[in-house]
Amino acid sequence: MVVGLATLGLIAMIAVVQRALYGQASEERFASIVGDSPIWLVLLAPAVGGLIVGGLIHLTKGQRYHGIADVMEACAVRGARMDVRSGASAAVAAAVSLGAGAPVGREGPAVHIGASICAWLAEKLGFSQSDSLTLLGCGAAAAVTASFNAPIAGVLFALEVIVGYYTIRVFAPIVVASAGSVMVRHTVLGDSTVFTLPVFSLNSLWELPLFAVLGIVSALFVLALIYAVGHIQTFWQRSRAPLWVRPAFAGLLLGAIATVFPHVLGSGFQAVDLSLNESLLPGFLALLLAWRFVGTSVALGSGFAGGVFTPAIVFGALLGALLWIGFAAVMPGLVSAHSVYAIVGMGALGSAMLGAPISTVLIVFELTGNYEVTIAVMLAAAMASAVMQLSPHTSFFRWQLARRGVNITSGRDQSLLRTxxxxxxxxxxxxxxxxxxxxxxxxxxxxxxxxxxxxxxxxxxxxxxxxxxxxxxxxxxxxxxxxxxxxxxxxxxxxxxxxxxxxxxxxxxxxxxxxxxxxxxxxxxxxxxxxxxxxxxxxxxxxxxxxxxxxxxxxxxxx
The missing domain is CATH 3.10.580.10 (CBS-domain)
Known part of the structure; x- marks a missing residue:
C-alpha cells in the first residue's frame, strides 16, 4: 500500500508540474492542452523542464536517472541493495520531465521508487538477500499495478523482469502487494482504465500470420529505437556539453516540434485513444509515429527521466494501426478492425521493449478481457521476443545495462556467490x-x-x-x-x-x-x-x- 500511495503521489506531482507550466493538467488530453497553448509557451515549457532536470543532475553531481534497469541490476548483481536517495531524486526528475511534456513513461520511475522504498525497509529490518529480493519484487508489482490498474500483470512483471524466477515463497508476498496497491488505486482514483477501448473481435484466425508479421516489425522498431538513443547519447558524450545543458536543449527541440505537431509531447495516451477509436489517415499516422520516435529518442538520449513501457504502448498502437491500413488494402474483407491491430501492436512492441512477453500479454488481456485478441497478442509477442533474442540486445533494459558494462546473464547465481x-x-x-x-x-x-x-x-x-x-x-x-x-x-x-x-x-x-x-x-x-x-x-x-x-x-x- 505504501508503494501504491507513492506511485499515486508521483502521478499527483506530474499533474502539479503540468499545471505550473501549462496552466492546466490532464494526462489523457495533454496533446489538446499543448495545441491550445500559445506558441511561446509550447516552445519554452519543455525547455524549462529540461533546465530543471539538468539542474537536478548538476546538484546530484552528475548522477544519471535511475529506472527499471537499475532495479534489475540491484536484484541480479548487487544483492537487492539500493540507495533510497536515488529513488527520491529519480521521482522529482521524472515528475518534472513528464510534467514538462517529455514523451516518456511514468512506470519506470514508479518501479524504481517502489523498489527503493522496499530496499530501504529490507535494510532497516535486517532482511536476508533472498527476502530483500522478494520485497523488491513486491515494490515493483505494486508500482505497475498502481500505474496501469493491472494487478495480474504487475505480479507477472515482478516475477518475470525483476525477481527472475517463480516460487510460492516469492509469489505469495508479491500477490499481496499487488492486491494492496490496486485497493489504494481504486480508493483514490476509482476503477478507471488507462484507455477507452472499443468493442472488437477477430474476423478470422486466418489473420494470425499477419499478427506474426506485426510482431517481427515491432521488434525491428525497438531495435531502431535502441540504435537511435545510443547514437544520441554518444553524440552528447563526444560533444562534451555539460550534463545540465543536454535536457534543456532537448526540451527546446521538443517544443519546436510540438508547435507543429502537439502529439509529440506527453505520455501519448491521447494518440493511443485516437488509434484505437478512430480510423486515421495513413499520412497522419506515419507522421505521428515518426515524430514520436524522434521525440522519445531525443528525450531518452539527452537525460530526461522516464520509462520506456508507455512509449512502447504508444508506438505499438500507432504501428499496428498503420500496418492495418496496408493489410486492409491488400486483403480487404479479411482483416479485423484497425483497433484490433492497434491492441496487438501494443502487446508486441511492449514485449520487445521490456523483454517480458508474459507480462505484456497479461496487461493487454486485463485491458480487453478478450480471449481471441489475447491469442493474437501472444503470437505477436512471441515473434517479437524471438527476433529480440536473435539480436545483440534482448530488451531495452538489458541494452542499458550492457552499455554500462553490467552483465546480468548469470544473474542471481553470481549475486549470491558475490555476497x-x-x-x-x-x-x-x-x-x-x-x-x-x-x-x-x-x-x-x-x-x-x-x-x-x-x-x-x-x-x-x-x-x-x-x-x-x-x-x-x-x-x-x-x-x-x-x-x-x-x-x-x-x-x-x-x-x-x-x-x-x-x-x-x-x-x-x-x-x-x-x-x-x-x-x-x-x-x-x-x-x-x-x-x-x-x-x-x-x-x-x-x-x-x-x-x-x-x-x-x-x-x-x-x-
Whole structure:
C-alpha cells in the first residue's frame, strides 16, 4: 500500500508540474492542452523542464536517472541493495520531465521508487538477500499495478523482469502487494482504465500470420529505437556539453516540434485513444509515429527521466494501426478492425521493449478481457521476443545495462556467490614452521602432516610466507635440501582477505595457480597481514556448490 500511495503521489506531482507550466493538467488530453497553448509557451515549457532536470543532475553531481534497469541490476548483481536517495531524486526528475511534456513513461520511475522504498525497509529490518529480493519484487508489482490498474500483470512483471524466477515463497508476498496497491488505486482514483477501448473481435484466425508479421516489425522498431538513443547519447558524450545543458536543449527541440505537431509531447495516451477509436489517415499516422520516435529518442538520449513501457504502448498502437491500413488494402474483407491491430501492436512492441512477453500479454488481456485478441497478442509477442533474442540486445533494459558494462546473464547465481564470503571455509589446516628451518626439515614435517601446507609467521602472528609440499620438493631440486625454507615461500601478497567472496577467491586462486591460499586480516599501518587460516580449492568449490544448490532449491520450492 505504501508503494501504491507513492506511485499515486508521483502521478499527483506530474499533474502539479503540468499545471505550473501549462496552466492546466490532464494526462489523457495533454496533446489538446499543448495545441491550445500559445506558441511561446509550447516552445519554452519543455525547455524549462529540461533546465530543471539538468539542474537536478548538476546538484546530484552528475548522477544519471535511475529506472527499471537499475532495479534489475540491484536484484541480479548487487544483492537487492539500493540507495533510497536515488529513488527520491529519480521521482522529482521524472515528475518534472513528464510534467514538462517529455514523451516518456511514468512506470519506470514508479518501479524504481517502489523498489527503493522496499530496499530501504529490507535494510532497516535486517532482511536476508533472498527476502530483500522478494520485497523488491513486491515494490515493483505494486508500482505497475498502481500505474496501469493491472494487478495480474504487475505480479507477472515482478516475477518475470525483476525477481527472475517463480516460487510460492516469492509469489505469495508479491500477490499481496499487488492486491494492496490496486485497493489504494481504486480508493483514490476509482476503477478507471488507462484507455477507452472499443468493442472488437477477430474476423478470422486466418489473420494470425499477419499478427506474426506485426510482431517481427515491432521488434525491428525497438531495435531502431535502441540504435537511435545510443547514437544520441554518444553524440552528447563526444560533444562534451555539460550534463545540465543536454535536457534543456532537448526540451527546446521538443517544443519546436510540438508547435507543429502537439502529439509529440506527453505520455501519448491521447494518440493511443485516437488509434484505437478512430480510423486515421495513413499520412497522419506515419507522421505521428515518426515524430514520436524522434521525440522519445531525443528525450531518452539527452537525460530526461522516464520509462520506456508507455512509449512502447504508444508506438505499438500507432504501428499496428498503420500496418492495418496496408493489410486492409491488400486483403480487404479479411482483416479485423484497425483497433484490433492497434491492441496487438501494443502487446508486441511492449514485449520487445521490456523483454517480458508474459507480462505484456497479461496487461493487454486485463485491458480487453478478450480471449481471441489475447491469442493474437501472444503470437505477436512471441515473434517479437524471438527476433529480440536473435539480436545483440534482448530488451531495452538489458541494452542499458550492457552499455554500462553490467552483465546480468548469470544473474542471481553470481549475486549470491558475490555476497557469500569465504569465512565459513577458513580452516587451521596447516603446519607452522620457524624462520631457521631448512627445506629438508619442512619436507619431512609435511610428509607426516595430512595438510601438506606450511606457514611462516612472525612473533605477532603476521604472515611472512607459505608453501605446500609440492613446492618444497621442487625447490629442493633447484636450491638443495639445506637451503633456507623461508627463501622459497610464496609472498604474503598471495594471501586473500577473510571477507573476500567466493567468486573473487576462486579467481585469485586460479590466477596464482595455487590449490590453497592463506587468509589474512590486514589493517592500515601494519607491516604484515595478520594470519587467520587457510582455504583450499576443494573447500571453496564445495561452498560454491552449496550456494547454487540452495538457490535452485528455493526456486523450485524445495526445503
Amino acid at each position: 557469500e564470503t569465504i569465512e565459513g571455509v577458513v580452516k587451521q589446516e596447516c603446519s607452522f614452521i620457524a624462520s631457521g628451518d631448512k627445506i629438508i626439515d619442512v619436507e619431512r614435517l609435511l610428509s607426516r602432516d595430512r595438510h601438506r601446507i606450511a606457514v611462516l609467521l612472525d612473533d605477532d602472528g603476521n604472515l611472512l610466507g607459505s608453501g605446500n609440499l609440492r613446492m618444497f620438493v621442487a625447490a629442493s631440486i633447484d636450491h638443495g635440501f639445506d637451503a633456507p625454507a623461508a627463501d622459497v615461500l610464496h609472498s604474503p601478497a598471495t594471501a586473500i582477505a577473510e571477507h573476500t567472496n567466493l567468486v573473487v577467491a576462486l579467481q585469485q586462486m586460479a590466477d596464482a595457480d595455487m590449490d590453497y591460499m592463506p587468509v589474512v586480516t590486514a589493517t592500515d599501518g601494519e607491516e604484515a597481514p595478520v594470519f587467520r587460516g587457510i582455504v583450499v580449492r576443494a573447500g571453496l568449490l564445495k561452498a560454491y556448490y552449496d550456494v547454487i544448490r540452495a538457490a535452485r532449491a528455493e526456486e523450485f520450492g524445495v526445503n
